[in-house]
Amino acid sequence: MSERGKQRLQKILARAGYGSRRACEVLILQGHVRVNGQVVTELGSQADPAHDTIEVDGISVRLPQTHTYILLHKPAGVVTTRHDPHAKRTVMHLLEGVEAAVFPVGRLDTDTTGVLLLTDDGELAFRLTHPRYGVPKTYLVEVRGKVDEQAVRQLRDGVELEDGVSAPAQVQHTGYHPQRQTTTLRMTIHEGRKRQVKRMCEAVGHRVVRLHRERFGPLTLRNLPPGAWRHLTPREVTALRRAVGLASYACGC
Ligand code: URA
Secondary structure (H helix, E strand, C coil), X not given: CCCCCCEEHHHHHHHCCCCCHHHHHHHHHCCCEEECCEECCCCCCEECCCCCCEEECCEECCCCCCCCEEEEXXXXXXXXXXXXXXXXXXXXXXXXXXXXXXXXXXXXXXXXXXXXXXXXXXXXXXXXXXXXXCCCEXXXXXXXXXXXXXXXXXXXXXXXXXCEECCCCEEEEEEEECCCCEEEEEEEECCCCCCHHHHHHHHCCCCEEEEEEEEECCEECCCCCCCCEEXXXXXXXHHHHHHCCCCCCCCCC
């Protein structure tokens, strides 16, 4: 039996879905479990699921894959990319201490701040960015000028963009700031086209001066300061996976 990554056998079996730890202890005591071909009936026994062959009644035990899920409060001035030899600062430079090969899910423009998810879970990332799943993304948007009711209605209904009409958005007018001569809006979109919020606002005559993503599906920053990251909680991972029709599972977070 390998010494690396050893865990109690009943814990491994419980993670693999063979029931509660107590139920797994009974499986072990009754001689149903083999490690590297040998029946193990001692309850203190350990194994390394990455290197040992564990079987229950002759069937190999498969553990669910574990993935890493990181939420970054993206600050302005960093590029959303995994690798760009020309970019001075990318989001990857902010992930000190993260060993997994995570990548950003979708992108925020260099001057956009807020919630950015990074993961090595390819299936989840694919679904979160696929228009079919329509994952809502909420932005706090500051635009030049006074936004009137008609512009808000246009944004809600969908505006003509060069790559087609935008899908209806939820738009809340949160105030005009006379000193700055800007208006703030809270916009929720369900698509993820390139520079979509900026282009939508431009289409109704207002240039975006500040853009902050408050929410991505069920994820919010909570109190995470700009430039900092945290692992998602298991509850957040489950909510995210459920939002795109995937089962929840124990993650490495
Ligand atoms: N829409 C934009 O225009 N820019 C972003 O960074 C995100 C959404």
